Amino acid sequence: MEINPLFSSTHYNETGIAKVAVIRRLFSGLVEDLEGIIPGGSRELSIIKSNLEEACFYAVKAVRNYKENLA
Numbered sequence: 449m450e451i452n453p454l455f456s457s458t459h460y461n462e463t464g465i466a467k468v469a470v471i472r473r474l475f476s477g478l479v480e481d482l483e484g485i486i487p488g489g490s491r492e493l494s495i496i497k498s499n500l501e502e503a504c505f506y507a508v509k510a511v512r513n514y515k516e517n518l519a
Contacts, residue, residue, distance in 0.1 A: 463516065463517055475507075
């Protein structure tokens with residue numbers, strides 16, 4: 449049986465790896481900055497971090513959608 453693309457893994461080329469790394473660094477920096485502004489342990493910060501995690505997932509997935517980023 450063939451694996452559905454929804455569940456397959458992705459192998460990026462050097463360009464794709466670099467793009468994904470930038471995305472992850474940007475989101476990490478944003479979380480770090482927000483943690484310095486919003487009190488830790490707050491419900492709001494937890495929600496923000498969960499939504500940023502989801503947004504990062506979709507940003508990385510967007511890189512996957514372009515064949516020039518794939519090995």
